[in-house]
Amino acid sequence: xxxxxxxxxxxxxxxxxxxxxxxxxxxxxxxxxxxxxxxxxxxxxxxxxxxxxxxxxxxxxxxxxxxxxxxxxxxxxxxxxxxxxxxxxxxxxxxxxxxxxxxxxxxxxxxxxxxxxxxxxxxxxxxxxxxxxxxxxxxxxxxxxxxxxxxxxxxxxxxxxxxxxxxxxxxxxxxxxxxxxxxxxxxxxxxxxxxxxxxxxxxxxxxxxxxxxxxxxxxxxxxxxxxxxxxxxxxxxxxxxxxxxxxxxxxxxxxxxxxxxxxxxxxxxxxxxxxxxxxxxxxxxxxxxxxxxxxxxxxxxxxxxxxxxxxxxxxxxxxxxxxxxxxxxxxxxxxxxxxxxxxxxxxxxxxxxxxxxxxxxxxxxxxxxxxxxxxxxxxxxxxxxxxxxxxxxxxxxxxxxxxxx
Amino acid sequence: xxxxxxxxxxxxxxxxxxxxxxxxxxxxxxxxxxxxxxxxxxxxxxxxxxxxxxxxxxxxxxxxxxxxxxxxxxxxxxxxxxxxxxxxxxxxxxxxxxxxxxxxxxxxxxxxxxxxxxxxxxxxxxxxxxxxxxxxxxxxxxxxxxxxxxxxxxxxxxxxxxxxxxxxxxxxxxxxxxxxxxxxxxxxxxxxxxxxxxxxxxxxxxxxxxxxxxxxxxxxxxxxxxx
Numbered sequence: 001x002x003x004x005x006x007x008x009x010x011x012x013x014x015x016x017x018x019x020x021x022x023x024x025x026x027x028x029x030x031x032x033x034x035x036x037x038x039x040x041x042x043x044x045x046x047x048x049x050x051x052x053x054x055x056x057x058x059x060x061x062x063x064x065x066x067x068x069x070x071x072x073x074x075x076x077x078x079x080x081x082x083x084x085x086x087x088x089x090x091x092x093x094x095x096x097x098x099x100x101x102x103x104x105x106x107x108x109x110x111x112x113x114x115x116x117x118x119x120x121x122x123x124x125x126x127x128x129x130x131x132x133x134x135x136x137x138x139x140x141x142x143x144x145x146x147x148x149x150x151x152x153x154x155x156x157x158x159x160x161x162x163x164x165x166x167x168x169x170x171x172x173x174x175x176x177x178x179x180x181x182x183x184x185x186x187x188x189x190x191x192x193x194x195x196x197x198x199x200x201x202x203x204x205x206x207x208x209x210x211x212x213x214x215x216x217x218x219x220x221x222x223x224x225x226x227x228x229x230x231x232x233x234x235x236x237x238x239x240x241x242x243x244x245x246x247x248x249x250x251x252x253x254x255x256x257x258x259x260x261x262x263x264x265x266x267x268x269x270x271x272x273x274x275x276x277x278x279x280x281x282x283x284x285x286x287x288x289x290x291x292x293x294x295x296x297x298x299x300x301x302x303x304x305x306x307x308x309x310x311x312x313x314x315x316x317x318x319x320x321x322x323x324x325x326x327x328x329x330x331x332x333x334x335x336x337x338x339x340x341x342x343x344x345x346x347x348x349x350x351x352x353x354x355x356x357x358x359x360x361x362x363x364x365x366x367x368x369x370x371x372x373x374x375x376x377x378x379x380x381x382x383x384x385x386x387x388x389x390x391x392x393x394x395x396x397x398x399x400x401x402x403x404x405x
Numbered sequence: 406x407x408x409x410x411x412x413x414x415x416x417x418x419x420x421x422x423x424x425x426x427x428x429x430x431x432x433x434x435x436x437x438x439x440x441x442x443x444x445x446x447x448x449x450x451x452x453x454x455x456x457x458x459x460x461x462x463x464x465x466x467x468x469x470x471x472x473x474x475x476x477x478x479x480x481x482x483x484x485x486x487x488x489x490x491x492x493x494x495x496x497x498x499x500x501x502x503x504x505x506x507x508x509x510x511x512x513x514x515x516x517x518x519x520x521x522x523x524x525x526x527x528x529x530x531x532x533x534x535x536x537x538x539x540x541x542x543x544x545x546x547x548x549x550x551x552x553x554x555x556x557x558x559x560x561x562x563x564x565x566x567x568x569x570x571x572x573x574x575x576x577x578x579x580x581x582x583x584x585x586x587x588x589x590x591x592x593x594x595x596x597x598x599x600x601x602x603x604x605x606x607x608x609x610x611x612x613x614x615x616x617x618x619x620x621x622x623x624x625x626x627x628x629x630x631x632x
Contacts, residue, residue, distance in 0.1 A: 004508055004515050012503040302499045305460055307488020307516040309481045398460040
């Protein structure tokens with residue numbers, strides 16, 4: 001048995017009204033579960049957007065006017081979209097002061113990609129000479145330079161380097177595979193040199209047995225721009241749009257901001273619900289512990305008589321509240337996590353349908369969110385019980401003993 | 406003197422009415438004495454005891470325990486003094502219902518500083534001393550009134566205090582149990598040299614103590630020494 005301490009006394013006290021304790025634990029479990037699951041989802045979406053934009057390595061993305069949303073969907077959700085402008089746009093963008101580097105990409109959708117189990121895939125033409133987006137993410141590759149009839153596959157496409165495949169009737173060799181990113185734009189795409197893509201398009205239109213690829217030589221979808229050091233993406237946006245007609249420049253930080261705004265809309269009511277649950281539970285803890293202090297006046301007086309000082313009594317009440325809400329918090333994390341993992345498929349496909357990037361949280365993220373949830377549950381108990389604990393500590397011992405009789 | 410009071414007063418204000426519960430009490434109690442305080446209900450004896458024990462702050466006057474003016478101490482120091490130097494006994498069952506007998510006995514140790522030695526062994530010895538060695542794992546609801554009172558005696562002794570303050574400790578007990586508890590008090594007073602101050606209604610019990618202080622209307626009106 002050893003020495004008994006405040007925490008032991010607190011735990012034993014909670015057993016006496018087990019139904020009341022259980023009800024409070026369950027209420028905190030629900031609030032903590034909702035908090036854990038919603039923060040996990042929000043963080044996953046935020047991380048998806050951050051990784052998408054940072055992997056791209058560009059400060060600004062230049063697209064034809066009117067295609068801002070499609071460009072964003074392609075980048076964030078890996079959705080194949082077709083929008084084109086003249087490659088001469090790149091030359092004009094290069095001339096804009098503050099532009100350090102540019103690279104172009106052409107977006108297409110391939111209907112036939114028989115080697116790799118995908119019937120539909122995002123086909124992207126890129127310029128290997130100027131690229132700063134694709135090549136740096138290549139994991140395994142053939143032991144030779146990237147050639148004109150080579151392709152780089154996203155991690156999710158099931159083919160290894162050295163495999164041959166046909167895209168719209170054109171034979172390509174899988175030269176390399178990208179590392180896993182969790183971002184569809186990279187994981188589900190097939191990257192080929194831009195000139196090869198033009199060739200594929202021209203050949204496909206001449207052959208009856210393959211579906212035509214409706215791209216004209218000299219067309220591009222986006223110009224990816226790196227800013228000079230010290231030039232902000234917002235400044236570059238204004239300069240590009242002012243100097244290059246018919247385009248819209250999208251600063252990457254704004255893409256992130258837009259995703260966060262989408263998240264705020266999507267999770268707004270959930271956030272309010274969680275906040276309301278948190279406040280309601282905190283008030284409930286306050287009400288319950290006010291009753292507990294009132295019921296146990298005599299006992300608290302006796303504790304003071306046998307040597308407990310005000311701090312002991314204050315800490316005893318807080319310990320009881322914190323113990324209950326921490327238990328509720330742990331159960332909430334377990335329940336929230338279990339539900340989240342049980343509905344993993346639904347969560348992922350729902351976000352995909354909403355064209356919102358979603359990347360499964362890392363173990364470190366889950367651990368951090370669990371700690372946050374637990375601290376939040378503890379705060380519920382401590383803040384809620386603060387006033388009752390204060391009043392119990394202020395009780396005059398003799399009065400408490402007499403009036404509690 | 407282990408206990409000394411100087412012009413100790415306590416007044417309560419209830420609405421417009423001012424009630425003088427204790428009026429200028431001066432007492433001196435020697436170490437190892439068994440003192441009883443008797444008087445009618447409302448005579449101020451419990452209030453006096455609670456001021457001596459550091460539970461109720463006097464309106465005026467001083468209380469010295471071992472030469473220390475206890476009402477000059479901070480809450481922390483006063484609580485420490487209660488924990489180390491004073492053991493309390495109350496009229497009602499003062500045990501914590503969720504703790505068993507031995508845990509109740511060990512309870513004051515949870516609030517003490519730098520307690521050394523085997524607390525559990527000492528708690529068992531004290532329960533043996535009060536005749537409850539076989540009931541140490543019973544919770545208060547499984548104990549009779551007399552047994553609960555004896556557990557409270559063991560608890561009062563766990564920190565080896567110099568003073569035991571008892572407020573009508575046998576108030577709701579039957580005659581036989583009351584006698585058993587009183588015998589235990591006398592034994593502890595005699596064998597361990599503890600100073601007892603006991604508030605009681607029972608003149609028979611008071612006669613068995615060394616000194617009886619009679620209170621009326623908040624003042625001590627008589628001091629009787631018993632052979």
